[in-house]
Amino acid sequence: MSERLRRIFAWVVSVLTFSALVAGCGVTDPPPEQQARPPLPKLAEPDPDLEALSGVKVPRLARDSAERRARRLTVRVRNIGCEGLATGSGWALSRTLLVTNRHVLAGADSLELNTWDGRDLRVSTASVGRLGDLGIVGVTGRLPQVGALGSAVTSGDRVTAVGYPLGGELRLTTGVIVDLVDGSKFGIPGRVIRLTAPVRPGNSGGPLLDRSAKIVGVIFAKEIATGLTLAIPIATLKALVGSGDLEPVPGCGLE
Amino acid sequence: MDDQGGCDGLNDSVTGQGEPLGSPDRSPFPTIPPGLRTLRGPASPAPPVSAEGPIVLDEPAVQIASPTQPPRRDWRLVAALSITGLLLLVAGWFAYAAHANEEAAGEWKQRSIELEEQVNGLRTLIGERSAQLNDRTRQANRLATNLRATRGALERSEGDVTSLARRQRELANEKAQLEDQRRALQQQAGALADIASRYISCKSSLIDVINALIDQDYSSASYEIDIANSRCDSAASALNAYVATYE
Secondary structure (H helix, E strand, C coil): CCCCHHHHHHHHHHHEEEEHHCCCCCCCCCCCCCCCCCCCCCCCHHHCCHHHHHHHCCCCCCCCCCCHHHHHHHHEEEEEECCCEEEEEEEEECCCCEEEEEEHHHCEEEEEECCCCCCCCEEEEEEEEECCCCCEEEECCCCCCCCCCEEEEEEEEEEEECCCHHHCCCEEEEEEEEEEEHHHHCCCCEEEEEECCCCCCCCCEEEEEECCCEEEEECCCCCCCCCCCCEHHHHHHHHHHCCCCCEECCCCCCC | CHHHCHHHHHHHHHCCCCCCCCCCCCCCCCCCEEEECCCCCCCCCCCCCCCCCCCCCCCCCCEEEEEEECCHHHHHHHHHHHHHHHHCCCCCHHHHHHHHHHHHHHHHHHHHHHHHHHHHHHHHHHHHHHHHHHHHHHHHHHHHHHHHHHHHHHHHHHHHHHHHCCCCHHHHHHHHHHHHHHHHHHHHHHHHHHHHHHHHHHHHHHHHHHHHCCCCHHHHHHHHHHHHHHHHHHHHHHHHHHHHHHH
């Protein structure tokens, strides 16, 4: 190979190599000019008490309390009969029906009802169960609050007895269910609830409430031997209402 | 020279530029070792021998003695071609890499532009959301203030309602008690009126007895006394019953 040929060859190789080296080296456009960005708005400072407010408990309103419902639910019953004047308690099964005890209604020449807020209600009809110590009173007008019926109770359940002891102010007393016993020895069909909540004469016919203020029984007596309060389970009342086994209120001297 | 197979270096050393092999005091012909044979064919005539100068041989005997050695020109050509090929290969790889890098750079650039647009959009969104959040914070602050005030008012109102309800219950109880007393008094009044009527009846019977005695009508007086006794006993028993019931 001649020297000239060799130089040509070397030049070609160099050109090719250089071309290959720079073949992919294109010029990339520079990035667009940086735009002026507005600053982000500064966040407003929250009220320091705002966080504390989230933990604030809204005061419980008296209108929503179980006590208020219990008070509105329970009605004072005045029995004016041949043996003088007697008082008892009752509660609203509906807007126009009141539940109480048979012995609260017995011997009445007239019956008068007083609501918690001092209103007087007229009695349209009254009847009592043939068996057991339950009575139903029809009311002219509207009872303030209708009771919600609860389910069966068991020993140890906390309950509240509501009524007008001695015809005085409405009282709520609390206690627990002791047991459920056979009601035949008390003249009550089915079973009878025994509980520790203290009651006095005038509580008769008042509601027995569970913890959610639902009615689980009707107070009717106090057991002398043990001092325990006795109540008729709500199931017995439902059975009486369902069977319609009612009779007129016995008159003076018939009870 | 060309007809010697292209080995220029060898030729150069042998031809006129090279050093002559023999010397005048030595034999003009190299000694051929035993067992070697020159490559010159037998048909070739022997070169003419000059009587004045040394005899120049066309080819050295040593070269003739190694016929299997490859020519040096082939080796260098192969090496040059190999290096050239290698260079071209590397240059090709560089070219490919540079091209790929340029494309990748373009893609990255495109992607960064898109991301920048997204960032700008997000910044705008953050700005709007921040403004809304500020509005909400201001509203929450106002609500907090109102809530504090309302809570205080509610507690006062609740206290008022509770005390009013208590007072209402007390009044209702007083009313009920008074009604009880009124009913009891009504019953007592009725009982006393009954007792009074019985005593009036008793009294009229006694007056009848007295009148019969004044008239000396003893049979009538005896009859009226029985009636008076019965009526007065009834009045007395009613009074006793009243006393037993209400006292």
